[in-house]
Amino acid sequence: DADVTQTPRNRITKTGKRIMLECSQTKGHDRMYWYRQDPGLGLQLIYYSFDVKDINKGEISDGYSVSRQAQAKFSLSLESAIPNQTALYFCATSGGGGNEQFFGPGTRLTVL
């Protein structure tokens, strides 16, 4: 199932570097989300977007920024990566209303 894709799948970088994680979807959904997953902490919402002109901060947006280039694309940037941003990052989409979310395969980011 490749409805939600993420690139890269793995990335190792150094402190202070700028990193961009990309998400694309073919589901035609308006809503897109970025989460980070840390062991024992579950999924924490970083940013979400309900359409191309709508960007909202989640619970842990500090140190991150996003861009919704098109309905199908939602990118997450770390302007200056730090080691505690080492985590698994997931992109997700959903349709209108209270529908379920569809997740991408994740990007494992390591900041040295």
Add this chain to the structure above:
Amino acid sequence: AQSVSQHNHHVILSEAASLELGCNYSYGGTVNLFWYVQYPGQHLQLLLKYFSGDPLVKGIKGFEAEFIKSKFSFNLRKPSVQWSDTAEYFCAVRYFASGGSYIPTFGRGTSLIVHP
């Protein structure tokens, strides 16, 4: 802020044992409830969901969950687990926020290990 609590962080069972994973949420208004599963090395996928109607919801792979509004709970159950159920399980709640948007909140997850 709204919260979702999963009481069991790690559960270890033998095959054929019964499973119940707890999930409680803090919001008193309208909610949609979900259980997601994450198999090792994979992304999250939906097990089941509750929006309205019958509070006992059946999902894939023999899982079910019961919504008890008075207890703000949505516990996940399976009568007889299999080794292939080894995974991480997440409860999620979508609640109605200002401006009319549903924002999903996830619990911290429960790691289930099933021994053959």
